[in-house]
Amino acid sequence: MDNPTNPIVAFMRSQIGQDSKNSPSAAGRFLNGVLKEVDAGRLVMEYTIHKEMINPVGGLHGGMTALIMDELIGATVFSLHTEYLYTSINLSVDFLRPAKLGDVITATATVVRKGRKVINVDCIIHHQNGKVLAKGTSNMAITDNKSMFANSK
Numbered sequence: 776m777d778n779p780t781n782p783i784v785a786f787m788r789s790q791i792g793q794d795s796k797n798s799p800s801a802a803g804r805f806l807n808g809v810l811k812e813v814d815a816g817r818l819v820m821e822y823t824i825h826k827e828m829i830n831p832v833g834g835l836h837g838g839m840t841a842l843i844m845d846e847l848i849g850a851t852v853f854s855l856h857t858e859y860l861y862t863s864i865n866l867s868v869d870f871l872r873p874a875k876l877g878d879v880i881t882a883t884a885t886v887v888r889k890g891r892k893v894i895n896v897d898c899i900i901h902h903q904n905g906k907v908l909a910k911g912t913s914n915m916a917i918t919d920n921k922s923m924f925a926n927s928k
Contacts, residue, residue, distance in 0.1 A: 781856045783924060787813040795820075802846050806839075808882070816886035818851045824878045834873035835880075835908075841868050843882050844898040844911045851884040852894050852915050853922075860922050861894055861915035868911040872902065879903040892917050 790810050795803045805827075808820035822843060830836040845866055852861045874880055884898040894915045900908045 781815050781854075783854055783856045784813055784815050787818070787850075787854060800846060800849075802842055803850075806843060806846060808843075808847075811881070812883075813854065815854050815856065816851060816889070817884070818847055818854060819881060819883045820847055821879060821881050824874050824876055824880065826876060829876055833875055835875070835878075837868070837870055840870060840900065840909050841866060841911070843880075843900065844868060844884070844909070845913070847882050847884040848896045848898055848911075848913045848915070851886060851896055855886065855889065855894070856922075856924060857917075858922060859917050860920045862918050864893070864914040864916045866911060866913045868909055870909050872906055872908045874902055874908055880908060887912075 787810065791813060792809065794809050795807050798804045806822055808822040810818070811821050812819035824835055828835055828839040845863060880900050880902055882898060882900045884896055887895045887897050896913050896915065897911070898913070899910045902908050
């Protein structure tokens with residue numbers, strides 16, 4: 776899926792190693808991940824668990840896990856540089872292990888299939904020790920909204 780003339784991937788690659796404090800997404804700014812890898816249809820972000828992400832028993836809140844996935848999946852679909860924007864149809868998450876305050880986790884989202892109207896994406900989150908914390912999948916549907924980059928193809 777990689778296209779050397781894809782301006783979105785080119786821009787994202789210029790952001791590798793930087794945090795998300797300037798993300799156009801409020802959720803992205805809140806999560807404040809660090810971009811690690813970029814290809815059209817595949818993104819890797821690293822997150823440090825901060826106190827606002829913790830549930831009452833001290834673990835990473837399930838909703839935060841889903842937010843990380845949803846945010847990264849959306850950015851991964853955006854990296855495809857499509858003419859129209861996409862929106863979530865669903866998000867299914869399996870919570871496999873906990874993470875706690877201060878832990879570093881890595882999320883990887885990968886496009887599995889890009890159809891004419893629906894894009895399917897997998898996301899997996901690993902703990903710094905290499906163990907899988909959560910895995911998820913989402914389907915994204917094409918909208919009538921043109922991408923602001925549609926003319927730069």
